[in-house]
Amino acid sequence: MAERRLAIVEALRTGDSQRSVAARFGVGLGTVQRAAARAISTELGDVDWADRSTAPHRTRRTAPVTEEAVLAVRAELAAGILGECGALAIREALLQRGLSGVPSLRTVGRILERSGVLDGRRRIRRRAPPRGWYIPALAAREAELDSFDVVTGLRLQGGAHLEALTGISVHGGLPGAWTGASMASRATRAALIEHWTAFGLPGFAQFDNDTRFLGSHGRTDVVGTVPRLCLALGVTPVFAPIREMGFQGAIEAFNGRWQARVWDRYWSTDAGDLQAQSDRYIAALRVRGAGRIEAAPPRRPFAGTLPPPESGRPHGQIIFVRRLDDAGRASILERHYPVDPGWSNRLVRAELDLDALALRFYRLRRREPADQPLLAQLPYVLPNRRAWVTRRY
Numbered sequence: 001m002a003e004r005r006l007a008i009v010e011a012l013r014t015g016d017s018q019r020s021v022a023a024r025f026g027v028g029l030g031t032v033q034r035a036a037a038r039a040i041s042t043e044l045g046d047v048d049w050a051d052r053s054t055a056p057h058r059t060r061r062t063a064p065v066t067e068e069a070v071l072a073v074r075a076e077l078a079a080g081i082l083g084e085c086g087a088l089a090i091r092e093a094l095l096q097r098g099l100s101g102v103p104s105l106r107t108v109g110r111i112l113e114r115s116g117v118l119d120g121r122r123r124i125r126r127r128a129p130p131r132g133w134y135i136p137a138l139a140a141r142e143a144e145l146d147s148f149d150v151v152t153g154l155r156l157q158g159g160a161h162l163e164a165l166t167g168i169s170v171h172g173g174l175p176g177a178w179t180g181a182s183m184a185s186r187a188t189r190a191a192l193i194e195h196w197t198a199f200g201l202p203g204f205a206q207f208d209n210d211t212r213f214l215g216s217h218g219r220t221d222v223v224g225t226v227p228r229l230c231l232a233l234g235v236t237p238v239f240a241p242i243r244e245m246g247f248q249g250a251i252e253a254f255n256g257r258w259q260a261r262v263w264d265r266y267w268s269t270d271a272g273d274l275q276a277q278s279d280r281y282i283a284a285l286r287v288r289g290a291g292r293i294e295a296a297p298p299r300r301p302f303a304g305t306l307p308p309p310e311s312g313r314p315h316g317q318i319i320f321v322r323r324l325d326d327a328g329r330a331s332i333l334e335r336h337y338p339v340d341p342g343w344s345n346r347l348v349r350a351e352l353d354l355d356a357l358a359l360r361f362y363r364l365r366r367r368e369p370a371d372q373p374l375l376a377q378l379p380y381v382l383p384n385r386r387a388w389v390t391r392r393y
Contacts, residue, residue: 005035012036062103062111069099070111081284083261087112132170133369134247134321134349135204135238143203144297145170145238146195147251150183150210151259157268164263164278165191168254172296174199175285177258177278179271185212185225192229193304200299204319205230206238208248214239220334221383223314231316231354232307234300238319241347246366247321320350321364330361337361340375352380 004025011021012032022032073093077085087108094102103111112118132138138145146169154162163183167176178191192205207213207226215224227237240247258278266277286293322330328341332350339348339361347364349372361375 005038008032008035009039062107063101066101066103067111067115069094070103070108071115071117074112074117081261081281082288083265084257128246129366129369133366134347134364135319136372138170138204139369141171141297144172144299145204145206146174146202147206147248148188148192148213149208149248149251149255150188150212151255151263154179154263154267156270156274158270160271162271162274164258166251166255166258167191167195168250169202169293169296170250172293173289174293174296175254175282175289177262177282179275179278181271183212188212188226189229192226193306196233196235196302197304201233201235201302202299203297204236204238206240206247206251208240209242217334222333223318227318228314229306231314231318233302234316236317236319239321241321241323244321244323244347315355317354318352320352321347322350323347332359337378338376343375348375354380357382 004027008021008025008027008031011024012018012035016024018029018032018036022029025032070090073090074085077083077089077093082089087105090112091102091105091108130139132145135145137143146167148165148167151164151166154164156162160181162179162181165178165180165183165188168174176191176195178187178194180187183191196202209217211217211224213224213226215222215227230237258281262274262278262281266274269277320330320332322332324330324339324344324346325336326344328339328344329336330339330348330350331337332352337350337359343363349362349364351360351362353360357380359378359380361377362372363375364372
């Protein structure tokens, strides 16, 4: 390369243009310009034509003191009540302490990575639809949705069995957790009333298809007392699809955090101590997420007293998110309804309108979350059973 650079400069000094010299030697124009810059006002014999290192003369690596502070804060957060010690939590803690020269979020992540404190493999993330995309009012942030689930199979050190009802809102991230020997329908209703009395009524309440939520699966057209409570309060119950990923993502992730931060730490205590530790954890979460909770869609006030039961059938709307079968049918309350054979094995949103006695099915597709045309509208026939109109919440 040294001989070529020397030849390039000699050709330039004969009067040839830089472009013609670059074409003659088969190099880029930048190579010719850099060679000419080396030989400006210097005898060719005195020029050092050797290759120069591309290593930077000065690095911008974070100071060792700052890296030590990042690792120390991570250790403190890992032992704290929240137990969250990721890059975002570390940077927020450093900012709260008023330290100067706090590194960026990505720099904190690189410090953790090169320090060897990360034990997980990098996850490939793909673009996801917006929060609550399967319900238009929820996706437009016109209403809030509280998602609830039950963690089962918990056993204290003495052998006592335990269950935990957990809840979290989609937009605000408002958490809640209640423990008991059995979180059946009655305990679930009491927890919902307690939660909504303190924070107000959301537009939607989402559950899975557990019998304690939806009702018995042994008979057709059975609606449990939990969705009836929601209907009486003007909250639309939503039932997530069976064995589908994503729709229960927020509550399932919160279940994992609750078990890791509360249950795995205090499982050996009695039930009362466990609930106290859970309350501390939930309170800390609410304090940390106060900004997001306040920015969520508004809730309706709830005084904590139930409206008097009305005679006759319930009113309002129940939403079921379902995947059609091979024949394009949807299973709603243990009945199969023909929707669209051309949309078989795909997702739909079924709205059971108890006032108009109609079932409306809307197409759902994650790739096109805003495109939800009406696929079918079918009449809903009330069951000829007294239990449908006399069962109370």
